[in-house]
Amino acid sequence: MIASVRGPVRSIGLDRVVVEVGGVGMLLHTTPATAASLHHGQEALLSTTLVVREDSLTLYGFGSDDERDIFEVVQTVSGVGPRLALAMLSVLAPDRVRAAISGSDIAALTTVPGIGKKGAERMVLELRDKIGVLPGGVAASATTATAGRGGAWREQVGEALVGLGWSAKQAEDAVARVAEGADGAGAEPNVSDLLRAALRELGPR
The missing domain is CATH 1.10.8.10 (Ubiquitin-associated (UBA) domain)
Known part of the structure; x- marks a missing residue:
């Protein structure tokens, strides 16, 4: 498994970035906030997970190990794949995901595009005992992105x-x-x- 990548940022999209590693451009799918926090040419360090399918190898990048861990654990729920897991992290911070699942906050979970009431209830049922306690202090990471001046x-x-x-x-x-x-x-x-x-x-x- 590719656990992390480090290198200069060569391209930035809405929900993806290309990081050069050893002369090879690695395409990583990210949350919009992670992508927005990076700048062309800067060195980035992103935690990653590789999703292997019969017809594809897709690399996902995160600003922290905590985000990556949540991304992986929510996919153990029936019907939740990488795209939905990434959408969840685009809407809810990792500690908010934990709080919503452990506290059966269906309203918070259904703010995620693609998660309805039944899906949220299933997620609570299947993950309540797996999701873990809230971390003592989740450090702000690359996902904490300032937007710049002037209303950009x-x-x-x-x-x-x-x-x-x-x-x-x-x-x-x-x-x-x-x-x-x-x-x-x-x-x-x-x-x-x-x-x-x-x-x-x-x-x-």
């Missing part, structure tokens, strides 16, 4: 919402509502936090 975060969050399945109009409206508080807060906004806030505005699909 709006475009990043909007693109992430569209990538997760909402329409451009729904994404625009959610970003506008979140912007009312973010632009007046003073500090540089955080893409990951703002994406989750926008998803809360949109509610369950």
Whole structure:
């Protein structure tokens, strides 16, 4: 298993990056917040997991080992594959996933595109005893992304919402509502936090 990659970032997309390792460009699928936290040419260190299928080898990259662990454990639930596991981490931080599952918070789990009430209930039933206790202090990692000055975060969050399945109009409206508080807060906004806030505005699909 490829547990991590380190190297300069050669390309950044909405939910993927290319990291050069030993002269080879490695394509990693990531959450929008992880992708937004990276910059072209900078050296990145990402925890990874390799998903092997009959017709493909797909590498997923994460800003922390904790994210990778959650990604792997939620896939032990029937009907949850890599794409849905990645969508979950795009919406909920690892400690929030643990809290939702251990506390049977169906409403929080159904904010993830692709997870309905029955799927959330199954996830709680199958993972409650596996998910583990909340970590004492989850360090901010590459997934904690600042959006830059001048409101550039709006475009990043909007693109992430569209990538997760909402329409451009729904994404625009959610970003506008979140912007009312973010632009007046003073500090540089955080893409990951703002994406989750926008998803809360949109509610369950």
